[in-house]
Amino acid sequence: MHPKIASLLSRFPRIELIRWETPVQYLPKVSAKLGVDVYVKRDDLTGFGIGGNKVRKLEFLLGDAMAKGCDTVITTGAVHSNHAFVTALAAKSLGLDAVLVLRGKEQMKGNYLLDRLMGIETRVFDVDKTGDLWPIAREVAEELKKAGRKPYLIPAGGASPVGTLGYVRAAGEIHSQMKGLGVEFDSVVDAVGSGGTLAGLILGSALIEAPWKVFGMDVGGFVEGLSERVRNLALDAAGLLGVKVEVPEPEIRDYGFGAYGKIVKEVAELIRFVGTSEGIILDPVYTGKAFYGLMDLAERGELGERVLFIHTGGFPGVFHYGEEMLKLIQKA
Numbered sequence: 001m002h003p004k005i006a007s008l009l010s011r012f013p014r015i016e017l018i019r020w021e022t023p024v025q026y027l028p029k030v031s032a033k034l035g036v037d038v039y040v041k042r043d044d045l046t047g048f049g050i051g052g053n054k055v056r057k058l059e060f061l062l063g064d065a066m067a068k069g070c071d072t073v074i075t076t077g078a079v080h081s082n083h084a085f086v087t088a089l090a091a092k093s094l095g096l097d098a099v100l101v102l103r104g105k106e107q108m109k110g111n112y113l114l115d116r117l118m119g120i121e122t123r124v125f126d127v128d129k130t131g132d133l134w135p136i137a138r139e140v141a142e143e144l145k146k147a148g149r150k151p152y153l154i155p156a157g158g159a160s161p162v163g164t165l166g167y168v169r170a171a172g173e174i175h176s177q178m179k180g181l182g183v184e185f186d187s188v189v190d191a192v193g194s195g196g197t198l199a200g201l202i203l204g205s206a207l208i209e210a211p212w213k214v215f216g217m218d219v220g221g222f223v224e225g226l227s228e229r230v231r232n233l234a235l236d237a238a239g240l241l242g243v244k245v246e247v248p249e250p251e252i253r254d255y256g257f258g259a260y261g262k263i264v265k266e267v268a269e270l271i272r273f274v275g276t277s278e279g280i281i282l283d284p285v286y287t288g289k290a291f292y293g294l295m296d297l298a299e300r301g302e303l304g305e306r307v308l309f310i311h312t313g314g315f316p317g318v319f320h321y322g323e324e325m326l327k328l329i330q331k332a
């Protein structure tokens with residue numbers, strides 16, 4: 001861990017959900033194909049529940065909730081939301097209650113199946129993608145307050161300044177692992193949904209003057225005005241840390257294939273390639289699209305000679321959209 005990051009974060013309450021540094025792994029076959037050295041930071045192995053990037057954010061978000069004496073966590077997301085499931089699971093494991101306000105149709109697969117299997121309270125609303133769940137979450141919070149509870153609201157994706165600290169911390173971890181490996185990354189690439197992961201990486205990297213440039217792969221317009229939102233999140237998190245730092249304009253590229261959650265053949269085929277060549281399973285909503293972007297940019301020579309991909313998890317998405325992917329791959 002980079003000492004500057006460790007010291008800046010030391011006054012923030014953090015619940016230790018991740019008990020190790022996630023591995024950084026070299027991908028020999030992908031690297032040979034691209035002529036660029038590709039490494040993966042295995043944040044799919046953060047090790048709580050389904051793993052993934054959200055666990056890093058939750059260490060600080062739930063630390064904050066506990067420090068404030070809250071007893072119930074409320075968050076929002078799509079029915080297939082990785083964030084919603086792992087948030088509720090982590091809250092429960094700490095003895096807190098959780099209510100998930102979800103968008104979409106109830107389908108007993110992927111994360112929604114996990115929600116139900118774990119007995120997590122879900123309230124599902126069949127609103128379209130533009131429908132804002134936040135007012136509903138606030139109503140739930142009011143309802144709980146009237147019943148004498150102390151709710152803690154977490155925005156979709158855990159994208160708050162407190163949640164952003166999770167990836168500020170990850171930047172410090174990456175820096176020390178890079179030194180340990182004796183290499184220097186030219187670029188770090190991640191999938192961008194709500195933007196908190198990218199914001200944390202950008203801020204953390206700026207704080208330690210990291211040698212790499214951070215690239216965010218937009219997986220399909222999850223939110224409006226993504227670039228501004230990411231920058232504001234990074235600036236707000238810097239404010240929280242009490243530091244003045246130059247936060248660069250986020251470098252975000254569109255690899256959403258037209259829509260968030262749109263399942264496409266190119267990505268399904270890439271998931272098969274990475275799985276069968278490296279033993280790493282990507283998902284069709286986030287990491288598959290982001291890795292597609294990585295390969296495309298690497299082939300164009302935009303990522304330099306050594307690139308680190310953050311595997312942000314999302315494994316249940318494979319089971320949510322598996323049949324759809326299979327049909328696409330099988331089509332001539």
Ligand SMILES: Cc1ncc(COP(=O)(O)O)c(C=O)c1O
Binds near residue numbers: 082197312315
């Ligand atoms: C597997 C996975 N990868 C990436 C992301 C994007 O992270 P963020 O919301 O911090 O932009 C998410 C959540 O949105 C996710 O579930």
